[in-house]
Amino acid sequence: MAAITINITDHQLQKLQELAQKLGISTEELLSASLEDLLNYPKSEFNQAASYVLRKNAELYQRLA
Numbered sequence: 001m002a003a004i005t006i007n008i009t010d011h012q013l014q015k016l017q018e019l020a021q022k023l024g025i026s027t028e029e030l031l032s033a034s035l036e037d038l039l040n041y042p043k044s045e046f047n048q049a050a051s052y053v054l055r056k057n058a059e060l061y062q063r064l065a
Contacts, residue, residue, distance in 0.1 A: 013027075016031070
């Protein structure tokens, strides 16, 4: 497993710690879960949006072809 260091403000750290405490997890666990969501969720959201656009405009694309 790799480690990474980032700089955040004291205010950001405080907000992260408060949120982690409310969720009953460590700050590290909160950041890890957030990163996992960030890396995986946009792919799914993009695929859904692209499929919707393709279905919605299928007739137009056929006429343009």
